[in-house]
Amino acid sequence: MDENEDEKNAAEVHVSNMRIKKYEEYRDSSESDWILGNFIRELEASALSEIPPHFKHPTMVGPILPVNVLQRTSTKEDTCLHWLNAQKPKSVLYVSLGSVATVKKDQLQELALGLGAAGLATLWVVREDLTGEKGTSLPEGFLQRTQERIRIVSWSPQLLVLSHGAVGGFLTHCGWNSIIEALSMSVPLLAWPQLGDQYMNAEVSVTKWGAGLKLNNFEKKLVRRKHN
Known part of the structure; x- marks a missing residue:
């Protein structure tokens, strides 16, 4: 097997692993009792209405900003x-x-x-x-x-x-x-x-x-x- 074929196979394995990881993240999220999201309900209501019903208790807590926003360090x-x-x-x-x-x-x-x-x-x-x-x-x-x-x-x-x-x-x-x-x-x-x-x-x-x-x-x- 030449080097190009090895690289192609490695890329396919990487993509496959990424798909598995994304699926697992999706599955774990759908099985959670609560989901916290960095969204602003007042501004993003139409998008939030599209959240699938099997996601339990989606709670929007945004905007989330760094706690040290007013600290000067440099x-x-x-x-x-x-x-x-x-x-x-x-x-x-x-x-x-x-x-x-x-x-x-x-x-x-x-x-x-x-x-x-x-x-x-x-x-x-x-x-x-x-x-x-x-x-x-x-x-x-x-x-x-x-x-x-x-x-x-x-x-x-x-x-x-x-x-x-x-x-x-x-x-x-x-x-x-x-x-x-x-x-x-x-x-x-x-x-x-x-x-x-x-x-x-x-x-x-x-x-x-x-x-x-x-x-x-x-x-x-x-x-x-x-x-x-």
Whole structure:
């Protein structure tokens, strides 16, 4: 048997084992007397109504957030919060596209120029790998022109940021955790989904829940800046 055949068989065994494990989890759940779920009944009633009747006593206990949400533990956290402390209440736009999604260099530059033109105090998380390349690829001179209003960091303590009184809005990729965290802290969303279930998350949170607004024309390959 050659190496490729061995790899194929190993993959089939892995998939089979995963199916068995998932079935066992499903079976064990259906045999439980109580099932606790990290769901928000008031927001997700229609989805919860689809839970099969043989699941006994489904009890929704969400949203569940880390108990240390208001504890500061690192220099990076202090850097973000120190800057926020100097801003007016509800005046800051927090911008983060999560830890996975990437955007093209020209899109990053359009976003930067749009944020610069908006005139808002902004805390912007720009990961080093946000464009999939080394470096941030920001427009030339952008940091110097906007340093009084826009604070750029490579990472932020998101829950601490969203719970801060200076934050008045959240431009987000609509990852589920980000949405729940923002809702829990009563921060309106500006939805800009990037991939996968984020498009559905954006639609539900904005259209059904009224938790914010969707970025216009986000389906296009390049979302352009616009300033009236």
